[in-house]
């Protein structure tokens with residue numbers, strides 16, 4: 490599932506570049522591609538006894554390879570999300586919920602971000618809430634709900650004026666464009682959901 494995620498995020502480089510060109514410096518696509526290529530290499534080169542080790546390794550790969558704000562932010566999501574996953578053997582709906590809820594808390598703490606700042610938090614927060622609500626449902630349903638919530642959260646960032654990161658210097662001119670990190674957050678969840686659809690899990 491994570492290898493599929495890497496492949497998809499690398500494939501979305503242009504989308505993310507365009508999103509960041511509109512309100513930032515245009516490096517988000519290249520940064521995420523570099524990050525998920527590093528994750529892919531890490532996963533292919535290692536073996537992981539449990540879910541938390543896997544996500545921690547992915548998070549460290551993002552932190553050390555992406556550069557820019559988003560390496561720390563997305564790496565913190567992957568790594569910080571493992572807080573309550575010690576020894577978990579499979580990604581089921583409760584594990585998804587824990588990963589998103591704890592990952593969100595870690596990102597907010599690290600990034601000093603609150604909802605409405607026009608960051609990836611505006612997509613991750615509704616996704617975490619949706620996954621928490623769907624924790625008793627099958628994984629594909631929980632991922633579908635989290636993906637749709639992230640999509641709506643990402644869409645809502647178009648109506649926000651950036652107050653964090655590079656886009657804040659644009660002020661009102663960031664209106665009408667989604668936050669690039671929110672687009673990535675939606676694409677990450679959508680890729681995980683797509684994988685469950687394809688694999689029938």
Ligand code: ADP
Pocket residue numbers: 509513514515516517518520521556557558559560562596599600601602607608609610653654655668669670671
């Ligand atoms: P940079 O801003 O260094 O150019 P990127 O373009 O790769 O980095 O990533 C920008 C994205 O990172 C933003 O769209 C936003 O979603 C996210 N981001 C930046 N700073 C923060 C923060 N403090 N908290 C949460 N997300 C952030």
Ligand code: MG
Pocket residue numbers: 509513514515516517557655
């Ligand atoms: Mg950028």
